Amino acid sequence: MLNANELKTDILNDLRVELSEEFDRNFERKAFFSDKWKPRAHDYPKGSLLLVTGAMRRSTQGHVEGNGVRFSSALAYAAIHNEGGTGFKPVKSHQRKSKKGKVYTVRAHSRKFTIPKRQFIGDGPDTQRLIKGVIDDNLQKFNLSLTNFIKK
Template sequence: MTLPTGEQIRRNILDRARVKLTEAFHRNFERKAFFSRAWTPRKQGRRGSLLVVSGRLRRSLRAQVIHSGIRFSSSMPYASAHNEGYEGPTKVPAHTRRAHAARRIVKGRARRVQVSAHAVRAHTKHLKLPERRFVGDAPEVRTTIEQCVRHEMTDFANQLTLLLKP
């Protein structure tokens, strides 16, 4: 039995931390909070859970071990806007609205009317997204990393004890 090198220990710590932090960041979507800090509630009447309508954003989170640490990224272009918040202009491409039923006031009374499909031209609108952090630095992240280091150092100490015992 041989003892791991310092580089192997560092790599094991980073791999363990990558797995644990990825699980913790995925749980943020279930909690609808960044660990203990709840996200700003959304406007009523919207489909799906907060930040999880199709699940693409959550599934797109990737963790990569680099020499100096762990890098989390997402292929979704709107990930950073949700994670950090955004206020400013955004382009809306031309599209066709689907036909749907709506409530309208007709002759002084609320009625359900059929709205036909129609084209919407490309335009720019002002968008304000509150920060709903799901990835980043927090005391819980630091605690998780400390636990990974402690676990790896305990494993190393146990291996060293077994090697020196005879």
């Protein structure tokens, strides 16, 4: 028979697995559940939206911590894609050629960029619905095992 600690552990492990699968499917859906991601300004021939190499998709992992499940990515750029925002990227000094053929040097500088929010991990109505479903399923299993224990 399950005790309260085992029930909690089962719920958290099931949440980690279920949410991991759904967050992974967000890359296929190109949406955070049903909220579609904003398309790119230009159509790039290489890869799909947020899926050029698949590194970000593979890097997201869930961990049971205390009384919850925490999702993270080891990649520095995952957070800005998930939350959106602006930043600065360093540009190295390099050579350019003008239309007239003159070669000149561009000094090193920083370029500002803005990335729209394309959430793939986080909380929302769909996440809460999944959490409720996992908890309900585990409580039903717990009640069945409790009922079977009492009958014996």
